[in-house]
Amino acid sequence: MTLIKSISGIRGTIGGKTGDNLTPLDLVKFASAYAKWLRTNEKGSLKVIVGRDARISGEFVSSIVSQSLVACGIDVIDLGLSTTPGVEMTVPYLKANGGIILTASHNPKEWNALKLLNNKGEFLSAEEGEKILKFAEMDDFEYVNVDSLGEISSIPDDGHYHIEKVLSLPWVNIQAIKEANFSVTIDAVNSTGGIFIPKLLSALGVNKIHKIYCEPNGHFPHNPEPLPENLTEISTRTKELKADLGIVVDPDVDRLALICEDGSMFGEEYTLVAVADYVLGKQKGNVVSNLSSTRALRDIATKHNVEYFASAVGEVNVVSKMKEVKAIIGGEGNGGIIVPALHYGRDALAGIALFLSLLAEKKMKMTALKQSYPAYHISKNKIQLTPEINVDLLLDKFASHHQNEEVNSIDGVKVDFKEGWVHLRKSNTEPIIRIYSEANNEKDANELANTTIRLIESWI
Numbered sequence: 001m002t003l004i005k006s007i008s009g010i011r012g013t014i015g016g017k018t019g020d021n022l023t024p025l026d027l028v029k030f031a032s033a034y035a036k037w038l039r040t041n042e043k044g045s046l047k048v049i050v051g052r053d054a055r056i057s058g059e060f061v062s063s064i065v066s067q068s069l070v071a072c073g074i075d076v077i078d079l080g081l082s083t084t085p086g087v088e089m090t091v092p093y094l095k096a097n098g099g100i101i102l103t104a105s106h107n108p109k110e111w112n113a114l115k116l117l118n119n120k121g122e123f124l125s126a127e128e129g130e131k132i133l134k135f136a137e138m139d140d141f142e143y144v145n146v147d148s149l150g151e152i153s154s155i156p157d158d159g160h161y162h163i164e165k166v167l168s169l170p171w172v173n174i175q176a177i178k179e180a181n182f183s184v185t186i187d188a189v190n191s192t193g194g195i196f197i198p199k200l201l202s203a204l205g206v207n208k209i210h211k212i213y214c215e216p217n218g219h220f221p222h223n224p225e226p227l228p229e230n231l232t233e234i235s236t237r238t239k240e241l242k243a244d245l246g247i248v249v250d251p252d253v254d255r256l257a258l259i260c261e262d263g264s265m266f267g268e269e270y271t272l273v274a275v276a277d278y279v280l281g282k283q284k285g286n287v288v289s290n291l292s293s294t295r296a297l298r299d300i301a302t303k304h305n306v307e308y309f310a311s312a313v314g315e316v317n318v319v320s321k322m323k324e325v326k327a328i329i330g331g332e333g334n335g336g337i338i339v340p341a342l343h344y345g346r347d348a349l350a351g352i353a354l355f356l357s358l359l360a361e362k363k364m365k366m367t368a369l370k371q372s373y374p375a376y377h378i379s380k381n382k383i384q385l386t387p388e389i390n391v392d393l394l395l396d397k398f399a400s401h402h403q404n405e406e407v408n409s410i411d412g413v414k415v416d417f418k419e420g421w422v423h424l425r426k427s428n429t430e431p432i433i434r435i436y437s438e439a440n441n442e443k444d445a446n447e448l449a450n451t452t453i454r455l456i457e458s459w460i
Contacts, residue, residue: 002111007129007130010201011113014061030063033132036072036135037132042382046073048074051080051086051090051101052079052082053218056114064207065102070141072375075151077096078152080157081156081192081216083162083348087121092343098116103252104251116349172204173361183208185259187234190213194216195216196349197348198211204356212237231259235259235265242261254345255348269333270370271355275329276329279354286306288311288318289331289332290310290411291320291423292425293439313369313411315332318330322344330424339354376440377440377445379436379437381437382427384432385431385432386431387431395433420445422438424456
């Protein structure tokens with residue numbers, strides 16, 4: 001099965017059988033369930049913003065989703081090719097009742113998905129997502145008569161509003177970026193980052209822009225997840241072109257990875273660390289990341305005499321914690337930057353503008369900047385499970401075993417040691433326990449993980 005239904009939306013591969021893959025019937029059902037949820041919350045005429053990344057299936061999926069909303073009596077504003085942060089910001093800007101982003105994020109080209117937003121342009125809560133899943137499962141929705149059909153209007157996303165708001169952030173130093181005269185390479189994996197990232201860079205005064213895979217045709221030239229093993233070409237090109245840095249985004253432009261001038265990885269985990277360091281240097285405030293993100297962010301918070309808070313894994317959980325503690329910067333270790341002064345969503349454009357401001361003001365090379373931050377290494381592992389294993393009991397036992405350490409149980413179990421941490425979570429989609437560990441170097445991080453795995457397996 002390649003159809004995944006969750007509280008954050010529906011994701012699957014195009015084609016195949018209904019209920020097993022993302023077929024036209026599944027699209028109609030889920031869009032209609034979302035329309036039903038909107039109707040239970042708001043009355044009168046409703047409008048929804050729809051935008052998509054550049055996937056081959058995007059136009060086809062958008063047409064079915066939009067017409068399904070029309071059949072439910074909801075007006076649709078079609079942005080066409082857009083980004084996740086672009087759609088999120090457009091929802092409140094156009095005073096819409098909700099939004100749908102058609103993107104499977106970092107998944108390969110055969111995948112697509114519906115990501116659902118509320119009237120603030122933010123992802124739905126777990127409770128709201130559960131209601132939509134139940135509506136879809138029970139076919140609990142209905143369609144309007146011919147006189148009450150919605151309408152579709154097209155307002156192509158030119159990126160102007162999004163970029164304008166990014167440039168207006170008080171910490172973005174346009175003058176310093178212009179004076180730095182940066183040379184930048186971009187890999188947008190042939191999706192919509194190829195449209196909007198060059199526009200942003202030009203607006204920031206960056207004139208030396210070298211584009212790699214910036215044609216938004218949906219033919220991803222490599223695995224679109226911005227991990228080191230997928231970024232060999234831009235790494236080589238950045239070094240060959242003697243560029244100051246490389247910029248990599250995923251297909252929907254909410255994750256940001258950076259390449260150093262020597263072709264090495266700056267590290268997705270350190271995108272947030274560097275941007276937070278810059279912002280906190282300008283304004284004091286709390287900072288948030290999820291439990292599986294690097295300890296370096298906590299170190300940066302300590303450096304600036306502010307508080308660091310950890311949330312459960314997942315963007316909606318990070319946002320919830322940020323609101324609770326009134327954080328001014330936050331995000332996830334996958335290169336996702338959240339700047340509440342702009343909006344509550346991961347935003348690669350905001351991350352780029354703030355990072356370039358930092359680099360321009362520091363007048364440092366990327367490699368030197370990376371070395372200025374605490375050095376950590378994260379190891380990611382998993383334990384395969386059988387149906388009879390009680391995962392919750394194992395996690396409770398692990399927490400009790402380490403009761404003399406700092407233990408956090410808001411999302412699985414995380415144990416903080418003096419020289420590192422280990423985080424255990426059960427997967428919602430696979431029969432596995434995910435094990436994340438971090439230490440000052442790769443050897444110690446792997447040893448921490450292996451020690452944990454041996455302990456868990458002895459109990460099993």
